[in-house]
Amino acid sequence: MCEYIVFMISDEMRRRIAALNRRDLKHADEVSEAEGQVEPEVRSARGERRAPDPGELRVMAAASDARLHLSLDEVAQGEEIHTPAGTFLLIDQTVQEVLRGGGRAFGARYERAIGAxxxxxxxxxxxxxxxxxxxARAEDVIYVDIETTGLTAGTPLFLIGVLGHFDGDLRVVQLLARDYTEEAASLSHFVTMLDASQVIVSFNGKSYDLPYIRDRCLFMGVPFRLRQAHIDMLHVGRRIWGRQLPNCKLQTLEQYICRRTRQGDIPGAEIPNAYHRFVKSGNAxxxxDILHHNALDLLTTTEVLLRVLEGKVYL
Incomplete structure (x- = not known):
């Protein structure tokens, strides 16, 4: 025989407990947000602390708490673009917005280097x-980086990041396929941006990004023609630092050449499954993290180019 003990709680007590729960949850959210915004230390290649150079990028990448549930509208302010191939989401930010106000000096450096x-x-x-x-004019040069669901063009790509001088400002434009059906529309819009450019700058884009885009366009029936000059900063990095660094991956150059590291960045290997989960669940x-990772890759590629143009190639 089981006995049940029932505790009677007054309405006033219930209100007090609910108020305490709300206060604790609010406090937990504030702590979580504060922990995610800690600015990383700036260290030299030897691991020594140092003051940042004027105009140097200061970036933060905080991995999201997977227990949260956010809609895409809460994550990214974008515009739905309609094309003959369908729709996709276009996210347009200035470099200052990507870096939360810290990119003004970076934009000035870029203009000086190109002007020189x-x-x-x-x-x-x-x-x-x-x-x-x-x-080339500043507006004729675009920096390209993609995020895909696999390593070969047999699997869709879902994000094309483009950094360039648009509307008189240095901006990061991201073309996001919110599900697998929007890939063709994002590709079609990118081809329009590509046709308006004269120079492409990428990191491993000659071997990966642009061939991937070309093959996906072929698969989707999107006309594609590559006539632009293409500067691949991976090749530049290997020529300059290949014998001095452990490797010439982008984040290795970020650490040794740009002299900064990311904190809490989503690993590239986790991005495909993260996107599949988003499509399946709607939890953005x-x-x-993926959008910020892509934007930082574009900014680092740009900064590596700036370091070379400025002659700052020492370790």
């Missing part, structure tokens, strides 16, 4: 890597 090229101050390069930038909490 126009004046004939080209870094020594027997391969004429940067020759295509001399006569990790999409926030």
């Amino acid at each position: 090229l126009h004046e004939g101050n080209v870094p020594h390069d027997p391969y004429d890597t940067f020759h295509s930038l001399i006569d 909490v990790q999409m926030r």
Whole structure:
């Protein structure tokens, strides 16, 4: 025989307990948010603390708490773009917005470096890597980085990040397929942006990003023609630092050349499954991390180029 003991709780007591729960949850959210926004220390390649250079990127990448549930509207402010191939979400931010107000000096550095090229101050390069930038206007140069659901073009890509000088400002534009059916529309819009450019800058884009885009366009029936000059900063990095660094991966150059590291960034290997979970559940909490990861890859690629143009290639 089981006996049950029933505790009678007054309405006033219930209100007090509910108030305590709300206060504790609010406090937990504040602590979680504060922990996610800790700015990383700036260290030299030897691990020594140092003051940041003027105009240096200061980036933060905080991994999201997987227990949260956020809609895409809460994660990214974008515009739904309609094309003959369908719709997709276009997310457009200035560099200052991506870096939460810290990118103004970076934009000034970019304009100075490109301006110096126009004046004939080209870094020594027997391969004429940067020759295509001399006569190009700032708005003719785009930086490209993609996020995909696999390593081969047999699987969809879902995010195309483009950094460029649009509307008089240095901006990060991201073309997001919110599900698998929107890939063709995002590709179609990217091809329009590509056709308006003269120079592409990427990191491993000659071997991966642009061939991947080309093959997905072919699969989706989207016309694609690549006529632009293409500067691949992976090749530049290998020529300059290949014998001095453990490897020439983007985040290795970020650490040794840009002299910063990311804290809490989502690993690239986890991105495909994170996107599949988003499509299945609608929970966009990790999409926030993916979008920020993609934007940081674009900014780091740009900064590595700036370091070379500025002659700051020492370790």
